[in-house]
Amino acid sequence: MKACKIWLWCCALAIGLLMPSVTLAQDDHGDDAASATAITTDGTLYDGELEDGADLDYFSFNATDGVQYIIETSQLGGNCDTEIRLFDTDGTTEIDSDDDSGLDPLASRIDWVATATDTFYVSVEPFGLLTIGTYKISIRTLAAICEPCNIDADCESDNCGVPASGVGLDLCIPAGAASHECGGGGGGGGGGGG
Ligand SMILES: [Ca+2]
Ligand SMILES: [Ca+2]
Numbered sequence: 001m002k003a004c005k006i007w008l009w010c011c012a013l014a015i016g017l018l019m020p021s022v023t024l025a026q027d028d029h030g031d032d033a034a035s036a037t038a039i040t041t042d043g044t045l046y047d048g049e050l051e052d053g054a055d056l057d058y059f060s061f062n063a064t065d066g067v068q069y070i071i072e073t074s075q076l077g078g079n080c081d082t083e084i085r086l087f088d089t090d091g092t093t094e095i096d097s098d099d100d101s102g103l104d105p106l107a108s109r110i111d112w113v114a115t116a117t118d119t120f121y122v123s124v125e126p127f128g129l130l131t132i133g134t135y136k137i138s139i140r141t142l143a144a145i146c147e148p149c150n151i152d153a154d155c156e157s158d159n160c161g162v163p164a165s166g167v168g169l170d171l172c173i174p175a176g177a178a179s180h181e182c183g184g185g186g187g188g189g190g191g192g193g194g
């Protein structure tokens with residue numbers, strides 16, 4: 001009987017040693033504003049992963065009053081389908097949300113003009129319980145890079161004109177912008193104003 005017990009104990013020990021250790025996926029970004037990851041607004045792509053259907057990944061960024069920001073996810077991996085929410089400076093009052101307005105399929109995008117110079121928050125979550133995987137998040141400014149077209153020489157610059165809105169169209173459009181109408185498209189030179 002004793003030998004049998006020792007044999008069983010040895011079996012249990014062997015199974016324990018041979019079983020692969022089960023490691024739970026580590027969450028890469030905090031689940032609330034208090035534990036948000038601070039990111040820049042220069043368009044840098046930050047890595048994120050929705051490890052499970054209940055995951056929330058929070059990010060914080062510093063905004064300047066009156067500047068337009070484009071907040072978006074991209075390069076979704078696995079079965080990922082993101083939904084993003086923009087929160088006010090308190091981290092809990094929702095300003096806007098989006099599911100699929102991003103350039104990539106199922107990716108998200110919010111265009112927003114800051115209402116204060118302060119820290120705001122963005123969360124990323126899976127659209128459904130099973131739509132998890134990796135993603136990239138970025139925040140960049142739009143209006144800040146466009147300048148008025150005043151003379152023909154300005155038209156050579158890609159920053160001349162007014163911001164163009166729309167998915168995948170984050171450009172300054174010269175034609176008819178400001179006081180000087182540039183001839184031709186795409187920031188090419190020439191063409192006098194009326
Ligand atoms: Ca995560
Ligand atoms: Ca998280």
Ligand SMILES: [Ca+2]
Nearest residue numbers: 082099100106
């Ligand atoms: Ca989506």
